[in-house]
Amino acid sequence: MSSTASQTMLNQSLFEDQDLSSQLGFFPIHSNFTSFQLGCNQSLKTLAMVPPLAADAPVTLSESFAQKQKEEISSQSAGSQFFSSQRSTANYWAWGEMNDTMSIKRSGGEDYLGVTAMKMKKIKARRKVREPRFCFKTMSDIDVLDDGYKWRKYGQKVVKNTQHPRSYYRCTQDNCRVKKRVERLAEDPRMVITTYEGRHIHSPSHDEDDSQASSQFTNFFW
DNA sequence: CGGATTTGACCCGCGC
DNA sequence: GCGCGGGTCAAATCCG
Numbered sequence: 272m273s274s275t276a277s278q279t280m281l282n283q284s285l286f287e288d289q290d291l292s293s294q295l296g297f298f299p300i301h302s303n304f305t306s307f308q309l310g311c312n313q314s315l316k317t318l319a320m321v322p323p324l325a326a327d328a329p330v331t332l333s334e335s336f337a338q339k340q341k342e343e344i345s346s347q348s349a350g351s352q353f354f355s356s357q358r359s360t361a362n363y364w365a366w367g368e369m370n371d372t373m374s375i376k377r378s379g380g381e382d383y384l385g386v387t388a389m390k391m392k393k394i395k396a397r398r399k400v401r402e403p404r405f406c407f408k409t410m411s412d413i414d415v416l417d418d419g420y421k422w423r424k425y426g427q428k429v430v431k432n433t434q435h436p437r438s439y440y441r442c443t444q445d446n447c448r449v450k451k452r453v454e455r456l457a458e459d460p461r462m463v464i465t466t467y468e469g470r471h472i473h474s475p476s477h478d479e480d481d482s483q484a485s486s487q488f489t490n491f492f493w
Numbered sequence: 494c495g496g497a498t499t500t501g502a503c504c505c506g507c508g509c
Numbered sequence: 510g511c512g513c514g515g516g517t518c519a520a521a522t523c524c525g
Contacts, residue, residue: 423496423497425517426518427499428517430514
């Protein structure tokens with residue numbers, strides 16, 4: 272329960288903090304996902320890459336950097352108010368477009384990715400404001416993961432330099448403009464990349480509508 | 494028959 | 510200004 276709750280918090284903070292300039296807090300690096308990205312307007316950044324394939328796999332990415340970040344963040348542990356203890360995960364390491372606003376924190380043998388602010392690339396002034404986006408990678412045979420919402424496909428496109436098409440979906444709920452796209456990673460077709468854009472104005476609707484008793488999965492991220 | 498999917502056309506932002 | 514490429518539209522088609 273506590274785990275799910277804070278995962279949801281993470282998700283909400285990603286979406287509500289549209290300019291990504293204020294504190295986003297810490298979140299546990301979860302074993303289900305191999306990467307996180309969040310975006311705003313034109314910018315989409317990789318926040319974290321997880322994990323080594325096996326728990327005992329060697330850490331290949333900038334351990335010294337991670338150590339430095341851990342030390343830095345431990346001196347400003349006030350940020351940990353965002354999330355309390357989480358279930359443990361294996362020994363994952365985070366990396367990404369690291370800058371001084373992102374860090375790794377270890378607490379009780381668990382790893383957290385800290386995002387206190389995002390350094391955005393320069394964003395041109397634009398009239399059209401894109402919805403914030405959230406994207407993750409999963410290893411799955413299934414392209415369209417069941418996330419509790421109902422989607423209608425409205426397009427498919429072959430993107431250059433990839434052999435797998437990208438599919439575009441829209442939430443079927445009236446007035447809900449949430450979109451998602453699904454594609455397979457060119458370098459590793461076992462990986463599915465799912466990108467969500469926007470925020471649902473309603474709760475997940477499965478066929479057998481148990482809206483209140485929604486499972487852990489339905490509110491895992493949104 | 495109605496809703497979902499397919500798919501080529503169209504749109505539009507961006508870089509050159 | 511032009512072409513490229515990604516995103517969307519919508520008519521045709523599929524399917525339960």
